[in-house]
Amino acid sequence: MSRLTPSFSRMGLAAAALASTFAILPAAQADGVVNVYSYRQPDLIKPVLDAFTAETGIATEVLFLDKGLEERIAAEGANSPADVILTVDIARLAAAKDKGITQAVDDADINEALPAEYRDPEGHWFGVTKRGRVIYASKDRVADTDISYADLADPKWQGKICVRSGQHDYNLALFSALIAHWGEEKTEEWMKGFKANLARKPDGNDRGQAKSIMAGECDLALGNTYYVGLMMTNEKEPEQKDWAKAINVVFPSIDDSGTHVNISGMAMAKNAPNRDNALKLMEFLASVEAQKIYAAEVFEYPASPDVEPSDIVKSFGALNADTLPLAEIAAHRKAASEMVDRVGLDDGPAS
Amino acid sequence: MQETSRRDTASGIALPARARRERHPVAFVLALVIAAIVLVPVAVLAAIAVTGTGADWPHLARNVLPGSARTTLWLLLLVAGGTASIGVTTAWLVVAYDFPLRRILAWALVLPLAVPTYLAAYAFGEFFHFTGPVQSAIRALFGFQTMRDYWFPDIRTTGGAAIVLSSVLYPYVYLTARVVFIMQGRNIADVARTLGAGPAKVFFRILLPVARPAILAGVALVLMETINDIGAVEYLGVRTLTFSVYSTWLNRGSLEGAAQIAMLMLVLVLGLVWAEQWARRKQRFHGARATQMKAKPPRVRLAGWRAALATLSAMLPVLAGFGIPLTVFGDYASRRLDQIASPALHAAFVNSIVTAGATALLTVASALVVMNAARLSRTAAMTVVSRLAAGGYAVPGTILGLGLLFALTRFDNTLDTFARDTFGVSTGLLLTGSAGAVVLACTIRFLALAEGAIRSGLEKLPRNIDEAARSLGRPPLASAREILLPLLRPALFTAAVLVFVDTVKELSATILLRPFGFSTLATHVYENASRGVVEDGAIAALLIIVTALVPVVLLSGALMRDGDAAL
Numbered sequence: 069m070s071r072l073t074p075s076f077s078r079m080g081l082a083a084a085a086l087a088s089t090f091a092i093l094p095a096a097q098a099d100g101v102v103n104v105y106s107y108r109q110p111d112l113i114k115p116v117l118d119a120f121t122a123e124t125g126i127a128t129e130v131l132f133l134d135k136g137l138e139e140r141i142a143a144e145g146a147n148s149p150a151d152v153i154l155t156v157d158i159a160r161l162a163a164a165k166d167k168g169i170t171q172a173v174d175d176a177d178i179n180e181a182l183p184a185e186y187r188d189p190e191g192h193w194f195g196v197t198k199r200g201r202v203i204y205a206s207k208d209r210v211a212d213t214d215i216s217y218a219d220l221a222d223p224k225w226q227g228k229i230c231v232r233s234g235q236h237d238y239n240l241a242l243f244s245a246l247i248a249h250w251g252e253e254k255t256e257e258w259m260k261g262f263k264a265n266l267a268r269k270p271d272g273n274d275r276g277q278a279k280s281i282m283a284g285e286c287d288l289a290l291g292n293t294y295y296v297g298l299m300m301t302n303e304k305e306p307e308q309k310d311w312a313k314a315i316n317v318v319f320p321s322i323d324d325s326g327t328h329v330n331i332s333g334m335a336m337a338k339n340a341p342n343r344d345n346a347l348k349l350m351e352f353l354a355s356v357e358a359q360k361i362y363a364a365e366v367f368e369y370p371a372s373p374d375v376e377p378s379d380i381v382k383s384f385g386a387l388n389a390d391t392l393p394l395a396e397i398a399a400h401r402k403a404a405s406e407m408v409d410r411v412g413l414d415d416g417p418a419s
Numbered sequence: 420m421q422e423t424s425r426r427d428t429a430s431g432i433a434l435p436a437r438a439r440r441e442r443h444p445v446a447f448v449l450a451l452v453i454a455a456i457v458l459v460p461v462a463v464l465a466a467i468a469v470t471g472t473g474a475d476w477p478h479l480a481r482n483v484l485p486g487s488a489r490t491t492l493w494l495l496l497l498v499a500g501g502t503a504s505i506g507v508t509t510a511w512l513v514v515a516y517d518f519p520l521r522r523i524l525a526w527a528l529v530l531p532l533a534v535p536t537y538l539a540a541y542a543f544g545e546f547f548h549f550t551g552p553v554q555s556a557i558r559a560l561f562g563f564q565t566m567r568d569y570w571f572p573d574i575r576t577t578g579g580a581a582i583v584l585s586s587v588l589y590p591y592v593y594l595t596a597r598v599v600f601i602m603q604g605r606n607i608a609d610v611a612r613t614l615g616a617g618p619a620k621v622f623f624r625i626l627l628p629v630a631r632p633a634i635l636a637g638v639a640l641v642l643m644e645t646i647n648d649i650g651a652v653e654y655l656g657v658r659t660l661t662f663s664v665y666s667t668w669l670n671r672g673s674l675e676g677a678a679q680i681a682m683l684m685l686v687l688v689l690g691l692v693w694a695e696q697w698a699r700r701k702q703r704f705h706g707a708r709a710t711q712m713k714a715k716p717p718r719v720r721l722a723g724w725r726a727a728l729a730t731l732s733a734m735l736p737v738l739a740g741f742g743i744p745l746t747v748f749g750d751y752a753s754r755r756l757d758q759i760a761s762p763a764l765h766a767a768f769v770n771s772i773v774t775a776g777a778t779a780l781l782t783v784a785s786a787l788v789v790m791n792a793a794r795l796s797r798t799a800a801m802t803v804v805s806r807l808a809a810g811g812y813a814v815p816g817t818i819l820g821l822g823l824l825f826a827l828t829r830f831d832n833t834l835d836t837f838a839r840d841t842f843g844v845s846t847g848l849l850l851t852g853s854a855g856a857v858v859l860a861c862t863i864r865f866l867a868l869a870e871g872a873i874r875s876g877l878e879k880l881p882r883n884i885d886e887a888a889r890s891l892g893r894p895p896l897a898s899a900r901e902i903l904l905p906l907l908r909p910a911l912f913t914a915a916v917l918v919f920v921d922t923v924k925e926l927s928a929t930i931l932l933r934p935f936g937f938s939t940l941a942t943h944v945y946e947n948a949s950r951g952v953v954e955d956g957a958i959a960a961l962l963i964i965v966t967a968l969v970p971v972v973l974l975s976g977a978l979m980r981d982g983d984a985a986l
Contacts, residue, residue: 103935109946109947109949109950110946111946111947111950111955112950129935129936130935131933131934131935132930132942132946133930133931134949135665135669135817135927135930135931136817136820136821136824136931139674139821139824139825140824140931143824143825143828143829143851144828144832144848144851145828145832146832147831147832147835147845147847147848148848149848149852149935163672166672233653233656235662235666235670240670268573268575269575269576269656270656271575271654271655271656272544272575272654272656273951274951275951279548279549279550280549282550283548283549283550283565283566284549284564284565284566284567285549285566295951298951304754304755304954304955305751305754305954307550401670401671401672402670402671402672405666405670405671406478406482406671409478409482409483409666410478410481410482412482412486414656414658415486415658
């Protein structure tokens with residue numbers, strides 16, 4: 069052994085390091101725990117989960133994963149530790165149900181707290197918060213803010229619109245809603261006009277679009293409501309307050325049906341090992357207390373009609389939400405994604 | 420077989436392949452086991468691809484693939500050209516010439532390796548944005564008000580993405596090219612110069628051909644990093660094949676279609692690798708060993724504008740690939756210094772180091788076994804297996820991770836059922852429930868890096884060096900340990916550093932396979948990026964860069980010492 073070279077003794081260290089890595093085990097399915105698999109970023113749901121733990125004494129474990137969550141739960145099968153699934157997009161909730169990784173929940177408290185249009189008819193998923201997909205319009209350059217989604221294809225906006233990738237969840241949900249209302253043919257015509265009006269190739273995120281309006285790159289952009297609240301109150305990057313100041317929030321309508329609204333939602337995992345705790349968490353998320361936290365901390369619209377949005381969100385004006393059932397919107401997602409490719413929306417305006 | 424027998428002649432060993440393999444049964448079987456494990460995720464992907472109906476293809480063929488394939492090829496071409504020219508030029512400058520700051524720049528040129536592509540893309544995007552320092556300065560200088568008053572190149576294009584990726588990936592080429600220039604280049608160059616060849620002729624006719632295998636090996640790594648990148652291209656709005664893989668899977672619900680595109684990409688990459696091998700099938704450069712050189716030929720000392728130009732040329736890549744990310748994230752971090760005390764960040768830091776350390780050692784050990792077996796057996800089959808195993812590097816991380824996830828959970832659940840039926844106890848999710856899955860995934864992903872470094876180390880050694888020891892009566896394992904390992908130590912160290920650094924930066928497979936409560940620095944940054952506030956991940960981003968920096972600096976220093984010892 070004395071003839072071992074340094075690299076061999078280092079390999080011994082390696083084995084020890086490896087062994088210690090394997091020793092880090094997941095939170096077991098112990099009593100008093102609920103395991104959350106989340107598409108939502110942990111910081112966003114932490115205030116609500118902390119309140120839940122304070123009230124019930126049940127600890128929460130969160131696994132954040134935004135690509136492959138459904139596949140992971142399905143692959144884990146009967147041994148999956150997942151109790152509750154949280155997502156930010158209706159299509160992801162629908163996909164979870166289609167993949168057979170959720171179970172139906174019929175709970176009087178939840179059904180009473182959340183309106184039917186934000187619940188799966190079979191009880192597999194529930195909308196917890198709402199966000200409007202609205203238009204950010206330049207305060208300086210757009211005087212008439214009576215703009216509908218259909219107007220975005222009007223040639224008068226040529227070279228004046230910014231948007232993030234058409235393949236992003238939020239845009240796909242909007243396009244799916246348009247398909248649900250207008251049919252594929254009309255929506256595709258609209259998308260071609262919308263594409264022709266773009267100021268540049270779609271990129272960045274929703275906040276970046278507000279920044280681009282401030283920079284004078286474009287006059288209109290599509291974005292979610294809560295980002296405006298987050299920018300207005302960003303003390304760490306006060307620069308973002310200027311981005312928010314540069315825009316007005318415009319609530320467009322799909323014809324006369326209202327503004328497209330997406331949800332963040334919850335579902336119970338099919339093989340939830342802590343079913344009772346999971347149900348308690350879901351009841352809590354639907355409760356007035358949790359809905360208030362969502363409204364105050366992340367500027368979303370509470371799904372419960374009994375809770376008011378925050379003052380900042382109310383200052384944008386009244387949200388008149390499209391009442392088309394979300395399940396119907398989710399069904400058009402594939403068609404919307406193919407349409408984005410077919411039209412070449414992400415290639416930007418024809419040059 | 421023709422290949423085998425020719426190589427045998429070249430190495431001067433007359434034994435047929437079969438007889439030699441029988442003499443190394445342990446080495447060979449071990450290598451096959453490793454290769455089999457490494458091939459599992461790719462095999463699962465292939466199986467998923469085969470189950471697909473092909474229903475996605477009319478849409479893919481008409482609306483998606485022509486564009487994304489074109490974009491991918493352009494990007495690969497531009498990044499290959501960019502990294503090769505930056506890497507080779509800077510390597511040759513610091514080896515052959517003396518100019519101000521040369522010693523510092525020689526190791527600083529490796530620094531961009533510590534910056535993940537997704538952070539570089541974000542930093543470049545901010546730095547060159549309308550509100551960033553560059554355009555703000557231009558506006559202040561010329562009195563412009565809005566974006567419409569002047570023209571500024573857009574970083575969010577294929578060309579821009581190529582600049583971003585080249586800025587942080589060129590060190591792969593720089594490292595490999597520098598080693599060759601130090602070991603062989605200058606001696607050959609000196610000989611050529613004494614025979615009357617001019618500097619340009621020496622460089623293009625002598626040095627480039629000699630360094631070509633090393634340069635191409637570096638470029639191959641760069642191209643695989645480019646083709647599997649999703650973070651940078653997504654942020655910059657560049658629709659590559661990898662982007663199509665994700666949109667096919669996530670937006671159109673077809674994992675089969677996504678796997679089919681991924682397999683196509685794999686074939687493309689393996690084709691490139693084989694084409695490169697085939698192109699240099701008859702070339703072998705056996706340079707003099709560095710230790711044989713006694714004289715230390717002086718570097719050509721540059722003066723005046725030439726010196727300034729040399730300093731500037733070697734400094735620019737460092738400023739771009741390291742300076743810009745450091746400036747942008749340093750600025751954000753300066754407003755969030757309170758985060759340094761966060762226990763979550765400490766845990767992520769420790770997890771990153773432990774995961775990367777374990778991965779580096781496991782990967783280097785595996786690569787050593789596979790490459791040694793490939794060297795000993797020299798059969799086409801073993802070469803194919805080692806190549807195919809390395810192909811995992813070119814597959815988008817999440818897709819590779821999914822392949823592994825399906826295999827591991829199948830194993831876990833089968834074991835659990837068996838244990839319940841037989842012993843009445845549940846073993847649960849044994850592998851997927853632990854961070855071991857992350858280590859395994861990164862090992863599989865980065866085996867190509869380690870294989871590449873070890874291969875170039877082995878290529879520098881005479882083929883029959885340990886055969887000599889064995890013919891003198893040492894058993895195979897002893898001769899490998901006493902002869903091969905000490906000689907390979909620089910290569911093993913390089914391999915370990917490359918894998919460590921890439922594991923610290925790794926995001927997509929880690930986030931998919933990690934257990935509850937397990938964060939690394941990369942997942943910490945991503946969690947913030949996913950809600951549109953990369954700024955809040957700035958401290959973690961800097962920690963990634965610093966964590967990767969330490970081994971990178973050590974590596975650079977080690978190579979410098981080797982180089983200087985040789986000169």
